[in-house]
Amino acid sequence: MIDNDSGKVRGAEPAVPSEPRAPYSERPIARARRAKARELIERLVVEGRVRIAEPDADEVAEWRRVIDYAKRHGLEPAGKRIEKVPDSGPGLELFLAEGAHPNARNQRPKAAGAPVPVPSWLGRLHPVVAALKDSESRLVMPSALRRRSLLLLQGLAAEAVRRGYEVRKTGSFLSRREGGVDIAVSSFAYTVSAWQEFPESTNPERAARLGAVRAITADWSVCIEV
Template sequence: MVQRLLAEGRVRVADPDYEEVAEWRKVVDYAKWHGLEPPGKRIEKVRVGRGGLETFLAEGPHPHARSRTWRGEGSTVRVPTRLSSPHPVVAALRDDEERLVMPAALRRRSLLLLQALAAEAVRRGYGVREARSYSVRREGGVGVVVTEYACKVTVKQELPQSINPERAARLVVELDHGVSDQPSGALA
């Protein structure tokens, strides 16, 4: 199947019955589970028309895949060990006692991560804006604007209620699905 997708780009099955759909799902799941997807690509399947099924190769990891690591080319961003001369957006988060409500060590790590992101964005010529709409008090983030594409990056404590100290000490960094049609200053 992977060879066929590489050769044809897309494989479409018109009006498959239940067993054909189940078989395609099994084949796609097998390929994903056993790492048969080409590097930097993922196999996607979608329903088309009045019951057709299309399978194709898409770029990069699935947007909802937390456990998968991207193997593409990229640079490493150094996270500072001290929060000196923070970006104004990070400084505002640091000074806001209503945001990033979590143990002091995790709050410090969150601010350092956001500072690293903001500094790298500025270094690359991107905009960094305040990102205000958080769902809970233990979150904080920054908005990164690349041309007309705005994306909010949020840091939060993953399992604040856990009694396991290792699990309670984990942070989660989340990217929203950026918006391309809103003005670059309006990340709310």
């Protein structure tokens, strides 16, 4: 019932203003990731190397997010960067390398990267991409996304070969949901990988999204549409 004097609905509870949503940095997931990143840095400084034995796909993905968090938020010690020990066998072994990564923003070329043409069919594959296609332990995702990932990687591999670079089987530790290649430019091998970004999402649009590491180096800058 409306009160004729006040114009308010009698008996209605006063509206309670909703609390503002906490910034991402203060949400539980971000706080947990920050704590894990700081703990990793402390261990690397003290121990030199940190090994995570036999991580499953979810653990690999989470460690990648933790390392990315540390890099994006400036948690790495000055003049050092987190890297994976190459050819460290099963598991994940990390250490602090000297100097800025060649892919760091201040090392990137200023000119925008040229778009790389992506093929429309899986034919005449580079041997490394063909091996990924035949592997049952890489790019574990819905078939349509797997095909898109292979097309993206083939496009990059073909462009790398055209420019005179070497395409190799990646030495980086990737999860089963991910697949990639190493592109050797000058004296450094750059890993380019693709993965299903939201594999657990029930939203069809989010579940169909691919994530991809782009190749941006001092000698080569390219971009791809995912």
